[in-house]
Amino acid sequence: MGAQQVRTLIVNARVVPCSGDVTERPFDANILIEGERISGVFPGPAPIEPGSAQVVDVQGATVIPGLCDAHTHISWPLDFVFDHAAVAAMPDDEHALEVAAVVRTFLQCGYTALVGAGALKPRVDVVIANAIDRDLIPGPRLWPSGAHITVKGGLGAGFNTEVDSPETMRRAVGEQCALGVKAVKLMASGDGIIPEFPSQTNYMDDAMVAAAVEEAETHGAFVTVHARGAESVRIAVRNGVRIVHHASFLDDLSISELSAARDHVWVCPGLHYLRSVVEGKAEPYGMSRQSVERALYPEELQASIEGLRKLHSNGVRLVAGGDFGHQWTKHGTYAAELVSYVELLGFSPIEALLTATANIGPLLGEPLGQVREGYLADLVLLDGDPTSHIAILADHDRLGPVIKGGKPILSGWGEVERWARSRIPTSR
Ligand SMILES: [Zn+2]
Structure with a gap:
């Protein structure tokens, strides 16, 4: 890693990694981003020097892959x-x-x-x-x-x-x-x-x-x-x-x-x-x-x-x-497409979510579609758990900031934190 590379640590996230495991549910984790990639997903504190990354607190918001x-x-x-x-x-x-x-x-x-x-x-x-x-x-x-x-x-x-x-x-x-x-x-x-x-x-x-x-x-x-x-x-x-x-x-x-x-x-x-x-x-x-x-x-x-x-x-x-x-x-x-997989095909919400995330990386031959070390840092913040209610993805009031290649789109990290603070925390 070059010394100039930007490091961002997202803390207090509820991560749905979309690894392909259909029993997956959100869990507490911190996500380290270096440059355009995820360099680690840690259930506990990230093993980095204090002060060596900008810290973004998302206050328990759900984080899924783009x-x-x-x-x-x-x-x-x-x-x-x-x-x-x-x-x-x-x-x-x-x-x-x-x-x-x-x-x-x-x-x-x-x-x-x-x-x-x-x-x-x-x-x-x-x-x-x-x-x-x-x-x-x-x-x-x-x-x-x-x-x-x-x-x-x-x-x-x-x-x-x-x-x-x-x-x-x-x-x-x-x-x-x-x-x-x-x-x-x-x-x-x-x-x-x-x-x-x-x-x-x-x-x-x-x-x-x-x-x-x-x-x-x-x-x-x-x-x-x-x-x-x-x-x-x-x-x-x-x-x-x-x-x-x-x-x-x-x-x-x-x-x-x-x-x-x-x-x-x-x-x-x-x-x-x-x-x-x-x-x-x-x-x-x-x-x-x-x-x-x-x-x-x-x-x-x-x-x-x-x-x-x-x-x-x-x-x-x-x-x-x-x-x-x-x-x-x-x-x-x-996201109405994913809702239809649940409502018409009988998919569980996570199975539907995988069709827009984990399934796509191998198709395109790129490290995307998962919140995982080495993968591109394309992330979506949500207010609520899509593995319980897939329709959250289709609800623009529940959809938070979007990060592509390690950068928030159309905003900065300050805006991401403001969104996280302003949402009414949902019950877990
Ligand atoms: Zn067509």
């Missing part, structure tokens, strides 16, 4: 209402400012890492990721996506990149990676909400997906796939994609193949989106009950619940995320 959403569309502005083509046609400079507001919103909600799942402008995720890395704007660590890649004339054709062969796929992926894309997004299945493209129909073959994965890997990127039906899921899994999004309609074969691949594939459901639409939350924005029924979304929600439960009991790792940014899954309500 959260991750693994299926984001940051290019959907805060007021987005399903008009993809209109957003795609916005001037780039104005649009970039809209996106800056979105990534700041994620960060303020405790999300310190995001995986892109397709952008309405090919460069915007990369531009924003670079701006965040250079500290020009506040935002989470971002694995940027590019335009969605779809088949010629397929789902989202017109404002996405269209391919029709392994060769054109390879070229499209190579071009995205050259721009700086780290998470390539393929549209393998349909999506019932667009009636011409049913959820269970598959549009990409093995050779195309294999070409995408191979090309992405040569650039240090990975592939994620929109796959609502079993056939798309199986093609994605057997060709080495990193994230299968949705996985709504699964059969026994796709479940067993996913389960066998559980060490290197993760499933990102987007369950809250389906639930909101089925519950009629999109009706005020023009998505009629008839169109939702025609989309077979009620059946898809039921199938998702059954399939995800089976995957979970087979040890397949879920990662939280999914299509926030519609007015019925509004930006800023991201």
Whole structure:
């Protein structure tokens, strides 16, 4: 450690480390941060010289790892209402400012890492990721996506990149990676909400997906796939994609193949989106009950619940995320996804929390998602215990300061202490 490195000792924390242990509950601890990393989590006094670190007393507040959403569309502005083509046609400079507001919103909600799942402008995720890395704007660590890649004339054709062969796929992926894309997004299945493209129909073959994965890997990127039906899921899994999004309609074969691949594939459901639409939350924005029924979304929600439960009991790792940014899954309500895992899948609160924390580090190959020595000091302070009540994460009155890379965002340590003093201590 260099002598100039800043040392901060957070004392009187109730830590939920998110180590992966589903019996975990908050415990009293002090957290030592050196530079951008956690250098120790101590149930008793930290073994350091008195006066060698600035001390921040959080007065019994809960501390959890920063959260991750693994299926984001940051290019959907805060007021987005399903008009993809209109957003795609916005001037780039104005649009970039809209996106800056979105990534700041994620960060303020405790999300310190995001995986892109397709952008309405090919460069915007990369531009924003670079701006965040250079500290020009506040935002989470971002694995940027590019335009969605779809088949010629397929789902989202017109404002996405269209391919029709392994060769054109390879070229499209190579071009995205050259721009700086780290998470390539393929549209393998349909999506019932667009009636011409049913959820269970598959549009990409093995050779195309294999070409995408191979090309992405040569650039240090990975592939994620929109796959609502079993056939798309199986093609994605057997060709080495990193994230299968949705996985709504699964059969026994796709479940067993996913389960066998559980060490290197993760499933990102987007369950809250389906639930909101089925519950009629999109009706005020023009998505009629008839169109939702025609989309077979009620059946898809039921199938998702059954399939995800089976995957979970087979040890397949879920990662939280999914299509926030519609007015019925509004930006800023991201933790509703975790609430749905508890309410619909029967997860315990800690199991839900792990989908946004511990499960994400191995997926991204980075030391994040845990409060643990050597890990990046991305932390969220909370008023209350999310391992008892997951909905605390979705309650902005209970959400405290957010720390990214060892620094409080949009504030200083003094502000963190002021927040801790001002909250009404909850019973333990
Ligand atoms: Zn999406």
